[in-house]
Amino acid sequence: MELEGQIDSIIYYNEINSYTIARMITKDQGEMTIVGFLPFVNVGDSLTVYRRICNS
Secondary structure, eight states: OEEEEEEEEEEEEOTTTOEEEEEEEETTTEEEEEEEEOTTOOTTOEEEEEOOOOOO
16 A cells, blocks of 8 residues: 655664665545655655564
C-alpha cells in the first residue's frame, strides 16, 4: 500500500545508519508511525512510502 504524507516529528534517529522512527500525517490514514533507513528526512518533508504490515 502506498502512503503519501508529511513528516510531523522524528521520534528516533540513528546517525550511524540512518534508522529512523517518525510520525507521518497522511490525508487518508491520519497519523502513522513509520520506521526504516531514512537518511536526510526532516520534519516537514513530504514523502511517499510503501506500507508493509507485520504480524506477530
